[in-house]
Amino acid sequence: MLRHITRTLFKMVVTLFVIVTLVFFATRLSGDPIDYVVGQGITQEDRDLLTRYYGLDASIWEQYVRFLGSFVDGQFGLSFVERRPVADIVAERIWPSLQLLLSGVALTILVAIPLGILAAIHRSDWIGSTVMTIAFIGYAVPNFVLAVFMVLVFAFTLNWLPVVGNATAWHFIMPTITLAAGLIAALTRFTRNAMLDVLSQDFMRTARAKGLSEAVVVLKHGFSNASITILSVLGLQIAGLAAAGNVVVEAIFAWPGIGDLLVNAAILRDFPVLQFAVLAVAFAVIIVNGAIDMAYAYADPRIRLGRA
Amino acid sequence: MAEAAIGTAPVHSRLLAGSRRVWTEANGIQRAAIVVAVLLLIVAAFAPFIAPHEPTAQSLIARLRPPFGFERYKDGYLLGTDELGRDVLSRSLHGLQLTLILAALGATIGLVLGGTLGLVSGIAGGIVDDVIMGAVDAQIAIPFTLIALLTLAIFGSSIEVMVLVLGLYGWEHYARIVRGEVRRLMAMPFIEAARAAGASGGRIAFRHVLPNIVSPLVVQFTLSISNIVLLESTLSFLGMGVQPPTATLGSMVGIGRDYLPTAPWIVIVPAVTILLVTFAVQILGDWLRDRADVRLRGR
Numbered sequence: 001m002l003r004h005i006t007r008t009l010f011k012m013v014v015t016l017f018v019i020v021t022l023v024f025f026a027t028r029l030s031g032d033p034i035d036y037v038v039g040q041g042i043t044q045e046d047r048d049l050l051t052r053y054y055g056l057d058a059s060i061w062e063q064y065v066r067f068l069g070s071f072v073d074g075q076f077g078l079s080f081v082e083r084r085p086v087a088d089i090v091a092e093r094i095w096p097s098l099q100l101l102l103s104g105v106a107l108t109i110l111v112a113i114p115l116g117i118l119a120a121i122h123r124s125d126w127i128g129s130t131v132m133t134i135a136f137i138g139y140a141v142p143n144f145v146l147a148v149f150m151v152l153v154f155a156f157t158l159n160w161l162p163v164v165g166n167a168t169a170w171h172f173i174m175p176t177i178t179l180a181a182g183l184i185a186a187l188t189r190f191t192r193n194a195m196l197d198v199l200s201q202d203f204m205r206t207a208r209a210k211g212l213s214e215a216v217v218v219l220k221h222g223f224s225n226a227s228i229t230i231l232s233v234l235g236l237q238i239a240g241l242a243a244a245g246n247v248v249v250e251a252i253f254a255w256p257g258i259g260d261l262l263v264n265a266a267i268l269r270d271f272p273v274l275q276f277a278v279l280a281v282a283f284a285v286i287i288v289n290g291a292i293d294m295a296y297a298y299a300d301p302r303i304r305l306g307r308a
Numbered sequence: 309m310a311e312a313a314i315g316t317a318p319v320h321s322r323l324l325a326g327s328r329r330v331w332t333e334a335n336g337i338q339r340a341a342i343v344v345a346v347l348l349l350i351v352a353a354f355a356p357f358i359a360p361h362e363p364t365a366q367s368l369i370a371r372l373r374p375p376f377g378f379e380r381y382k383d384g385y386l387l388g389t390d391e392l393g394r395d396v397l398s399r400s401l402h403g404l405q406l407t408l409i410l411a412a413l414g415a416t417i418g419l420v421l422g423g424t425l426g427l428v429s430g431i432a433g434g435i436v437d438d439v440i441m442g443a444v445d446a447q448i449a450i451p452f453t454l455i456a457l458l459t460l461a462i463f464g465s466s467i468e469v470m471v472l473v474l475g476l477y478g479w480e481h482y483a484r485i486v487r488g489e490v491r492r493l494m495a496m497p498f499i500e501a502a503r504a505a506g507a508s509g510g511r512i513a514f515r516h517v518l519p520n521i522v523s524p525l526v527v528q529f530t531l532s533i534s535n536i537v538l539l540e541s542t543l544s545f546l547g548m549g550v551q552p553p554t555a556t557l558g559s560m561v562g563i564g565r566d567y568l569p570t571a572p573w574i575v576i577v578p579a580v581t582i583l584l585v586t587f588a589v590q591i592l593g594d595w596l597r598d599r600a601d602v603r604l605r606g607r
Contacts, residue, residue: 015446026462140590142538144545144558145579148565152576156569244451251546262454263546266461278458282450289449 004297012290019282024067027271028060054078077272081265086276090258094280096166097257101246103172104179105238112184113230116191117223120199123192131188138185143245147178147252164254175253179245183238190233194226201225232296239288243281334595341591344584348404355405359398360384364553367393372571388573390564396577399555404581406550407557410467411536414474415529418536421475422482423525427513429483430490441487444480452477456539460548467550470540477539478532485528489521530593534586541582557582 042050051057054077055066070076076086115131122128154161154174162171198204199222207221208214250259258277265274334342351358367389374381375388375396382389387397429440447455456473463469493499494517502516541558543549550556552563557578564574 011445014442015449018446019450023458026458029462136590136594140534140583140586142541142582142586144542144561145582148561148568148575148579151565152568152572156572240448240451244453247451247453247457248542248546262457263548266457267547269461271461274458274461278454281454285451286449 001297005294008290008293008297012286015286016283019286020068020071020279021064023275023278024064027275028063076276079270079273081268081270081273086272089273090261090276090280093256093258093261093277096255097246097250097259099166100172100175100179100250100255100257101242103176104183104245104249105242107176107180108183108187108238109234111180112187113191115184116188117195117218119188119192120195121218123196132192135185135188138181139189141181143178143182143248144252146181147174147249150174150178166255171253175249175255178252179242179249182245183241186241187230187234187238191226191230194229194233195222197229198222198226228296228299231292231299234292239285239292243285247281338591338595341588341595344588345592348585348588349408351401352405352408355401359395359401360386361395361398363394363399363402363555365394365398369393372567372574374571375573375577387577388571390560390574391567391571396560396574399560400557400578400581403555403557403560403578404585406554407537407540407582407585410470410474410540410550410556411533413471414477414536414540415532417471417475418478418532419482419525419529422479423486425479426483426486427490427517430487430494431509431513431517437487440483444483447480452539453542456543457546457548460543465548465551467554470543470550473543474536474540477536478528481528481532482525485524486521489524490517493517493520527593527597530589530596534589534593537582537585537589557585 048057055063058066078084079086079089082089115135119128119131119135122131151163151174155163161173162168163174165171166175199218204217204221207217212221246257247259247262249255250257251263254260258281262274262277262281264270265277331339331342361384370382370385370389371393372391373385373389373393376386378388385395385397387395387400390396390399425440429437456477459473459476460469463472499512499516502512507515540549540556541561544556544558545562547559547562549558552559560578561575561582564571564578567574
């Protein structure tokens with residue numbers, strides 16, 4: 001177990017380091033950032049002053065070392081657009097993003113796991129095929145198309161729901177559904193397949209033969225065994241999908257989170273913000289993946305007891 | 309006998325027999341997907357000839373006109389006009405063409421890049437394998453939308469950069485598939501026989517291994533087309549894709565969103581086109597996967 005944890009942690013650190021390095025050097029490929037801050041038409045003295053102000057006068061390696069150092073002292077530089085610390089700007093955005101993410105993932109789990117189990121039990125009748133058709137639609141419809149149609153129907157035609165921001169609970173409905181739709185499709189498919197694998201095992205027949213009720217057989221013997229596999233996909237795929245989905249959904253509904261910030265920073269070429277926001281999301285995804293990987297290792301006695 | 313007849317028949321009738329077999333094996337939905345996919349391809353290929361107007365031609369007197377059958381409909385603009393008086397039908401046709409070209413290029417680059425790396429990784433093994441698979445893990449760890457946004461912000465949103473970004477999307481899937489298959493095949497006796505007969509590494513790779521991994525690659529290629537269409541339209545929707553006035557389906561939805569309450573057709577036409585593409589391609593991809601994967605046949 002300890003060996004597995006060390007190896008996972010080591011892999012996480014290496015991946016994070018590679019990402020930080022790539023993001024730093026890629027951003028510097030874009031030319032002189034001062035051009036983006038002020039554009040043309042300033043004197044050379046002002047330009048030099050700004051170069052020193054943003055710490056761009058040092059060599060690229062010095063800047064790289066300083067950039068790595070910023071993960072220790074928390075000084076991530078200033079936004080080109082807002083002229084205030086990047087860390088502050090991103091920090092304000094974390095909570096709204098987290099709210100949306102958590103409500104989306106909660107809705108996903110509440111809907112997808114029962115649907116997946118249902119589809120596995122009814123795999124050869126109309127209930128199963130209906131569920132899988134719905135899952136297929138959720139998978140093939142891009143989230144922004146779904147969002148636009150929902151806005152058209154529920155906001156502009158029926159006037160039921162608000163569109164912009166996160167002021168009230170009503171504001172959560174459309175963004176949460178948009179975010180969850182694709183995730184529900186993915187998790188339903190996965191839950192169904194994991195359940196089918198378990199349902200065909202010998203111990204399921206034994207459990208039925210013992211005279212246990214069908215609910216106990218399916219949920220206790222079936223689902224608890226499938227849950228380990230489901231947990232792993234929840235981490236590996238859902239975390240990445242949710243992070244990417246959050247970016248798009250926030251941009252659509254002007255949700256004041258990291259995704260909205262990220263898209264706007266990309267459009268305005270506010271590289272310090274973009275760089276930091278990308279890293280923040282990537283870090284979050286990698287850490288969640290690492291945590292789930294360890295939970296998975298803990299749930300699997302072969303790894304926990306160190307036999308693999 | 310039948311096989312011999314097919315074997316000696318001219319190419320076109322063999323193709324015909326092949327497509328007839330595909331058609332009879334398909335169910336209703338899959339047939340619909342085939343028809344839609346073929347129609348979309350034809351329409352996209354001949355977009356400049358079908359489109360009644362230039363996609364960027366503006367008309368100040370025909371702004372925000374609704375489609376045929378609605379009040380204020382203007383003759384010659386079947387699906388209405390947008391905020392600059394451009395024909396929504398013509399823009400959607402050209403947008404469809406561009407989207408499909410970008411998707412095909414992106415998927416091909418991904419296939420060649422990922423396939424080559426996977427082949428090298430699987431055959432070479434050792435440190436080369438570790439490095440390539442490390443890169444695969446790193447790319448899987450970060451949501452690709454982030455990589456795409458960063459790349460487009462840095463290099464600008466030109467069509468060339470877009471092709472590059474779409475080509476980088478999904479190479480890791482090909483690399484994984486090819487590497488896995490290569491490692492499985494390399495342990496088989498016929499590879500050992502080829503090696504014993506003195507075949508070089510390149511000959512083994514292209515002559516003995518590659519033909520055996522074509523079918524999972526075809527499946528992945530089809531599925532990745534639909535993923536790339538989704539990514540391209542999402543990026544264009546966010547304003548980071550191909551720039552105006554060039555029409556892509558995603559950017560039409562993104563810009564048309566501002567006119568949703570008054571002129572919803574600007575959004576509905578390209579959005580429905582996107583749905584047709586992703587549905588058709590996804591259905592065909594799933595079907596191909598089920599056919600290729602024996603383990604899934606019972607499900």
